[in-house]
Amino acid sequence: MRLTIDSMTYGPDGFARTEDGKAVFVAGGVVGDTVEADIVSTGASFDRAVAREVVEPSRDRVQTPCPFVGICGGCPWGVLSESAQRSAKEENLRSTLKRIGHFTEEEIVRIVQPIRHAKDAWGYRNKIELAPVHDGGRFRLGMHGTDPDQIIRVDACPLFDKKYPKAVKSVVGALSYLGNSRDLGIERVGIRASRRTKALEVALWTPTGPFPRAQVARVLTDAVKPTSVVRVMSKGDRRARCVAGVEALSGEGSWTELIAGETMRLSAPSFFQVNTAAAEILIELVLEALKPAEDEVGIDLYCGAGTFTLPLARRMDFVYAVEAYGPAIRDLCRNLESANLTNVDAIGGDAVREFPDDDADVLVVDPPRAGLDEGAISLIASTSARDVAYVSCDPATLARDLRRFADEGTFKVVSATPVDLFPQTFHCETVAHLTRA
Secondary structure, eight states, rough: OOOOOEEEEEEEEEEETTTTTTEEEEEEEEEEEEEEEEEEEEOEEEEEEEEEEEEOOOOOBBSOTTTTTBBBOOOOTTOOHHHHHHHHHHHHHHHEEEEEEEOOHHHHHBBOOEEOOOOSSSOSEEEEEEEEETTTEEEEEEEESTTTTOOOOOOTTTBTTTOOTTTHHHHHHHHHHTTTTSSSOOOOEEEEETTTOOOOOEEEEEEOOOOOOOHHHHHHHHHHOOOEEEEEESSGGGGGGGEEEEEEEEEEESSEEEEEEEEEOOOTOOOOOOOHHHHHHHHHHHHHHHHOTTEEEEEEEOOOOTTTEEEEEEEEEEEEEEEOOOOHHHHHHHHHHHTTTTEOOOOSSTTTTOOOOOOOOOOEEOOOOHHHHHHHHHHHSOOOEEEEEEEESSSHHHHHHHOOOHSSEEEEEEEEEEEEEETTTSSOEEEEEEEOO
């Protein structure tokens, strides 16, 4: 059938309606396109389709530097103009606050601020991951396709830091050479690069057990010239692997990045935002919302390796930082020591169970995609904190939690600012500011 794409979803697809009004999610179509589409699945309330031909291209459809848009899963919005991407992300936030958060139109107009973004829309990622596959008896590495069972062979990724254009090809070539002579047991490969510190790390994720450490280190060092090569050993069921240890095969054994004036050192398993320049906007928005004072106490929940902890500690009397993931809390302690910051209590454990006993003036929360536990919301409400900054990577759970705060009555929502950390994708971060009602 012929369809006109009305909007972009929170997902890779465009959204259209049939002549009788039924919703259709269209893969390969962008807002403004008129397409000939094939229906691939039918449901009671919506259908799914694939664009077979673009009959009338959208004025927001652009040429892309990536030949794998629509095939590789890394840049599903890569043919959509930057301005259209940002407009869609703003609209997705507004729509979610209305649909899930049940905020009124007047409240949404007041709350949602214009989207913020860094300069680079391509070449911004400081990290990419490669997946292994055995194809015709040969070992190779690639990126996950839109079909999750498909691995796409690539020699470069236009999303990866443009200062390292040959890194992907060099790593793929070196490990393919090694992997075709023996089974390395590689489960995934991470490459991290920093144009600011010139650090380049290759991390090999493998099960525990024997491993040709010296040979792998030598071949990768010759091919890529990394500052660090590490092996992350994992154990347990494949669906729930846990890190058993990290060993340095060559170089520094960790990766360094400079963000908002702070030098952070991170082990391979630790989370760090993939867009450093845009992550600095998150820090700026958090500090603007909280306005930390030198005689105040702060709490940083789900603090990771210290992206917000360090700038808060520079400005406050004391900070409690809580993080459940072991590698991240160890990195936090190391980063605090390097920064000569002694006014932080780094607490390892669940945010609810280890919620600090002492009161606080301000809080920042940066939870995983699942959002805040109801217990965390109650604990935050029980403090006398004047302001909360909520950093979210999922608009649905953010809208749910902001409604919980509003219904609880202790805090009201001042603003929600989307930040485009992931150009060429539908993902978007948001910094919400709540103040005591």
